[in-house]
């Protein structure tokens with residue numbers, strides 16, 4: 729197991745248990761068009777319109793929850809036409825790794841053009857002391873790269889990519905059909921509002937905060953109905969979702985609990 733995979737599945741759970749930092753939605757239908765699968769602490773989202781299904785992110789490597797989940801949702805994984813990656817960390821991109829069970833084998837993969845540098849290991853994901861932690865995910869060739877604010881259509885579904893650098897340098901948010909905003913790991917929300925994502929995972933929290941302010945301005949003249957995060961569920965209160973974006977949750981403080989309704993440990997699955 730690579731260092732980053734070990735970190736994601738063994739270190740993160742120990743650091744975060746009891747802090748209420750991770751509260752993904754349970755597998756199920758969230759709106760008339762949007763559903764999700766939960767794998768440990770992360771959500772994979774699906775958007776369905778007129779018979780076309782696309783996904784946002786792909787979850788962990790070899791997590792069996794995906795196939796059980798899509799069955800429960802009535803989605804044929806082989807018919808997912810495209811998957812839009814917010815970023816390629818192992819909890820989001822692992823499900824498309826060429827050395828693991830591919831979850832959406834016929835889907836066209838899209839990711840941000842800057843984010844590709846983690847796939848090719850031109851960028852180091854994180855430095856921890858003397859260790860340079862590299863990404864462990866490899867995608868098959870043929871993926872397509874998106875620029876900031878680029879719009880693509882998958883049949884009748886409109887997808888706009890918005891660069892939200894900070895968690896990773898090429899992290900993208902996606903606005904779908906002008907109504908549904910997927911923010912990946914840029915934002916952490918609880919009952920009070922949305923905050924800068926937890927700092928230990930970020931390349932630069934300062935950069936993430938700047939990007940969240942840009943994203944908030946981008947949203948101002950739009951009529952967004954729902955905003956989704958990858959690790960903290962979703963909300964229809966868009967104003968509140970940006971209410972604390974200049975603050976970083978102080979998760980290292982003794983007694984800190986970000987969301988008191990979150991499970992004690994998302995990685996403990998029965």
Ligand SMILES: [Zn+2]
Nearest residue numbers: 817819913958
């Ligand atoms: Zn994540």
